[in-house]
Amino acid sequence: MSTFWSGWIIVLTLTNLVLLFWLLMANRKRAVNTNDNGEAKTTGHEYDGIEEYDNPLPRWWFGLFLATFIFAAGYLFAFPGLGSWKGYFGWTSANQLEAEHAEAKATYDETFGEFAKMPIDQLAKNPEAMKMGSRLFLNNCAVCHGSDASGNFGFPNLTDKDWLYGGEPDRIKETIVLGRQGAMPAWGALLGEANVGNVVEFVLQGAGKEHDAAKAELGKAIFATNCAACHGADGKGNHLVGAPNLTDDVWLYGAATPEELGSTLRQTVRNGRAGVMPAHAETLKAERIHLLSAYVYSLSQDEAK
């Protein structure tokens, strides 16, 4: 702002204040005007029988007026308002924001830094840390895993003890940092539909579900040849490649009803699956990932699932 306009605004503002003050004082009355009979005089204005008195302002009201002048003078001295005068305290909204940021960051760094030094299994028992972890989870993970972390079709439940990649603190952290890519090959073309059906009956048998025993018998050899490498000879899965345990009743790609389970499993085996857990190394700071790892670890610890 040029000096001229700054000066112009200062003069305008101050003149206004002075004039208003003068107006207030010039019109000030102290005593009630009375007529010869000692009654309060009116201005002579009348409307519908209502007359206007000519009395002084109530004292408190006059006091309020004065207070606004004092406030205005104080404000214009302390804060920006008069042209380019920056105010006695040099306040700006930008540096207030900066100060608040710095304060928030300091407390954050302090708590996160303190938590970052604690081992994950210990951190998982710290209620304050878990409250922060839960908030981080809601912001970063709940879109896929659900706000209660119980997962959904294609998104694993993180509250049970059934792990694709392992539930040890360091494995969980590695999952979050690096991300994971499930790679279940498609077998439709290789095996043909009949054998896809047979191997699925074998999987259903292993999981203790209703199955066709004759087909399962045929599927057994197919499983040993094609599937055991990843899912294990016993079908219990492999944390190194994220191959799920097929012998429990926990399904990553499950079905709404038991009747539909067979057809969903056939679809998985026929077409393959490729679940992607995004890497968070770039998007989340190390201390936050540490806290999140502890939070995820804590979810499967409280209940004996």
Ligand code: HEC
């Ligand atoms: C875009 C969706 C998405 C987001 C966001 C996401 N995940 Fe995942 N997550 C997945 C999928 C899909 C898998 C399973 C990967 C697979 O099928 O191999 C997975 C797997 C995992 C696993 C491994 C589970 C197991 O059984 O081994 C953990 C732990 C995990 N996520 C934690 C998190 C955390 C913590 C966050 C938040 C920082 C997060 N995820 C954010 C989709 C997501």
Ligand code: HEC
């Ligand atoms: C190269 C390793 C590999 C081989 C070989 C393999 N799988 Fe998989 N399978 C996986 C992985 C990894 C997943 C998880 C996919 C994901 O996370 O999206 C999976 C998922 C599945 C699922 C879904 C489980 C669930 O919880 O929903 C079934 C069923 C399955 N495989 C059956 C088979 C059968 C039957 C064969 C043999 C014909 C087979 N797999 C061969 C790696 C393999």
